[in-house]
Amino acid sequence: xxxxxxxxxxxxxxxxxxxxKALLKPKAILxxxxxxxxxxxxxxxxxxxxxxxxxxxxxxxxxxxxxxGCGVCVPxxxxxxxxxxxxxxxxxVFKIPYEFLPMPEKNAVWDGVNRSGEVICDAxxxxxxxxxxxxxxxxxxxxxxxxxxHDFVTIRVKL
Amino acid sequence: xxxxxxxxxxxxxxxxxxxxxEGKKVKGIQGDTIASALHALGIKTLSYSIKEHRPRGFYCxxxxxxxxxxxxxxxxxxxxxITPLEENMVVERQTNKxxxx
Amino acid sequence: MIEKDLIIIGxxxxxxxxxxxxxxxxxxxxxxxxSPNLGGQLVKQTHKFFGSKAQYAKTRGFDIAKKxxxxxxxxxxxxxxxNTTVTGLYSDHVVTTYDNHEYLRYQAKAVIVATGASEKxxxxxxxxxxxxxxxxxxxxxxxxxGVIPGSEIVxxxxxxxxxxxxxxxxxxxxxxxxxxEAAPTIGGYKVHASKIRRLGIPIxxxxxxxxxxxxxAIEEIEIVSLDEKWNxxxxxxxxxxxxxxxxxxxxxxxxxxxxxxxxxxxxxxELGGFVPVIDHHHxxxxxxxxxxxxxxxxxxASSAMMEGYLTGLYASNHLGKCHPxxxxxxxxxxxxLSMLRDGPFGIKTKVGLEKLREGNKHAE
Numbered sequence: 001x002x003x004x005x006x007x008x009x010x011x012x013x014x015x016x017x018x019x020x021k022a023l024l025k026p027k028a029i030l031x032x033x034x035x036x037x038x039x040x041x042x043x044x045x046x047x048x049x050x051x052x053x054x055x056x057x058x059x060x061x062x063x064x065x066x067x068x069g070c071g072v073c074v075p076x077x078x079x080x081x082x083x084x085x086x087x088x089x090x091x092x093v094f095k096i097p098y099e100f101l102p103m104p105e106k107n108a109v110w111d112g113v114n115r116s117g118e119v120i121c122d123a124x125x126x127x128x129x130x131x132x133x134x135x136x137x138x139x140x141x142x143x144x145x146x147x148x149x150h151d152f153v154t155i156r157v158k159l
Numbered sequence: 160x161x162x163x164x165x166x167x168x169x170x171x172x173x174x175x176x177x178x179x180x181e182g183k184k185v186k187g188i189q190g191d192t193i194a195s196a197l198h199a200l201g202i203k204t205l206s207y208s209i210k211e212h213r214p215r216g217f218y219c220x221x222x223x224x225x226x227x228x229x230x231x232x233x234x235x236x237x238x239x240x241i242t243p244l245e246e247n248m249v250v251e252r253q254t255n256k257x258x259x260x
Numbered sequence: 261m262i263e264k265d266l267i268i269i270g271x272x273x274x275x276x277x278x279x280x281x282x283x284x285x286x287x288x289x290x291x292x293x294x295s296p297n298l299g300g301q302l303v304k305q306t307h308k309f310f311g312s313k314a315q316y317a318k319t320r321g322f323d324i325a326k327k328x329x330x331x332x333x334x335x336x337x338x339x340x341x342x343n344t345t346v347t348g349l350y351s352d353h354v355v356t357t358y359d360n361h362e363y364l365r366y367q368a369k370a371v372i373v374a375t376g377a378s379e380k381x382x383x384x385x386x387x388x389x390x391x392x393x394x395x396x397x398x399x400x401x402x403x404x405x406g407v408i409p410g411s412e413i414v415x416x417x418x419x420x421x422x423x424x425x426x427x428x429x430x431x432x433x434x435x436x437x438x439x440x441e442a443a444p445t446i447g448g449y450k451v452h453a454s455k456i457r458r459l460g461i462p463i464x465x466x467x468x469x470x471x472x473x474x475x476x477a478i479e480e481i482e483i484v485s486l487d488e489k490w491n492x493x494x495x496x497x498x499x500x501x502x503x504x505x506x507x508x509x510x511x512x513x514x515x516x517x518x519x520x521x522x523x524x525x526x527x528x529x530e531l532g533g534f535v536p537v538i539d540h541h542h543x544x545x546x547x548x549x550x551x552x553x554x555x556x557x558x559x560x561a562s563s564a565m566m567e568g569y570l571t572g573l574y575a576s577n578h579l580g581k582c583h584p585x586x587x588x589x590x591x592x593x594x595x596x597l598s599m600l601r602d603g604p605f606g607i608k609t610k611v612g613l614e615k616l617r618e619g620n621k622h623a624e
Binding site for chain 3: 002008031043057078081114
């Protein structure tokens with residue numbers, strides 16, 4: 001299905017999520033499903049929590065226990081395929097890459113969108129960070145109801 | 160139409176350049192090519208095909224396809240997509256193979 | 261006749277990298293490009309690049325162009341002629357140029373052709389209407405000149421360029437109504453496709469454009485579905501209104517200058533069309549004329565850069581001016597190229613290059 005529509009199958013997505021216990025702390029979700037010659041996620045990680053190795057055609061592998069959820073990998077991925085996810089009580093909190101105008105503002109409520117581009121929930125903008133190192137890719141901290149943990153992927157401004 | 164704000168790029172304000180298109184005075188900006196200036200003015204037809212006079216516009220942007228050929232300052236077959244715009248350039252649509260006067 | 265050691269035709273990533281290693285080897289270089297600016301197609305690439313550090317991974321294309329150009333600033337033996345078209349290339353290494361003011365003739369000792377590629381075109385009714393653009397052209401209009409190509413667009417082609425340019429159109433505030441792909445699967449990296457789908461843009465596979473409709477400019481397209489044999493499915497017409505159509509159906513190497521010198525070429529589908537036959541040092545069948553980058557096979561900019569560095573070294577060696585670190589650099593860049601081509605996305609190129617070398621005495 002990924003090859004025909006660009007939308008990964010549910011099992012594929014779930015395979016990149018650490019278990020519920022691990023997600024009590026923020027963890028990187030690496031939705032890189034192809035052997036693209038690429039490794040900036042691995043080289044950017046200050047904790048060496050993303051493994052690729054000398055052959056950069058290999059998909060990245062997350063060392064879950066080493067990952068601190070710092071989010072440096074989020075703007076490093078040229079495919080914008082990485083988010084940070086965390087379960088916080090009744091919320092799922094994400095750090096996502098965002099490269100559009102208008103930029104979201106703190107405390108605004110935007111639409112939460114799934115991998116098919118469908119609006120599925122409200123998303124509360126908690127923080128927006130842009131610094132020079134991120135090179136114009138903002139990292140937005142957003143929370144959605146926890147039942148959308150595996151469905152939410154990005155935000156869209158409410159019309 | 161020109162882009163004002165962009166999430167990645169900045170388009171700093173630059174000076175206007177006045178040039179003449181089909182006898183009318185129009186404006187482009189410093190940094191434009193002739194074709195991009197015309198495009199910003201909403202002019203999409205840059206030439207007409209030789210036999211059938213079909214409208215032709217911008218296609219490849221690298222000076223390869225000849226779709227954007229126009230007469231500039233009396234010189235025909237100028238690839239407007241890679242030619243920088245200059246003040247007072249006289250730009251006209253070409254409808255033939257290009258005759259050097 | 262103006263004399264030069266090495267003339268490099270094309271100031272894109274491949275040409276710029278070739279200039280660097282050749283200059284480091286002590287060559288006197290003339291770099292010619294027909295565009296107003298150097299950097300080739302990199303200058304309008306706003307997305308972050310893949311690859312590894314050696315290919316400037318996670319750097320945006322236009323920043324890579326700036327770096328490659330800045331790398332050349334310190335060399336005194338470099339002359340750059342932009343806005344200059346090479347009008348002739350001859351087997352005795354004469355290069356003629358025209359820059360809208362004067363016609364000049366140069367005598368080089370060696371030439372590197374790094375002319376890149378041009379976009380392929382698609383045959384359908386009224387495909388010459390204004391408002392129909394190559395996807396690269398739309399990128400140039402938007403990202404280099406800040407001009408919006410239209411307000412509602414359809415993209416034809418779901419390869420990397422089609423997917424990336426669609427994303428960039430959205431960033432520029434243009435509505436992308438759909439991406440159409442004739443094949444049954446998406447051609448480019450799935451990460452690019454996923455980005456597009458999140459934004460609600462449909463990707464219609466097994467679909468192609470049959471007709472463009474409009475009087476002075478495009479207003480509508482007719483699309484049809486294709487079956488497994490790529491034939492039109494009857495009664496599958498749909499119409500989409502738009503004011504711009506982008507065609508992104510692949511690139512074709514610009515080998516024309518090499519045809520002018522009668523360099524041996526071969527038609528190789530995997531490499532994008534007609535490509536010059538080269539030996540292991542990127543030399544064509546004409547001694548002293550080398551080629552690198554997309555002009556010898558369509559790949560990514562990352563490969564074009566590595567090939568450029570290598571060809572600058574090979575051309576210098578050919579003229580007896582070896583780079584002080586020649587051996588290690590050749591090994592390093594060849595390893596990089598190998599690695600870039602090692603995964604599933606490199607298979608097509610490897611097959612193409614084998615066909616290029618196959619049965620060729622010259623290529624041994």
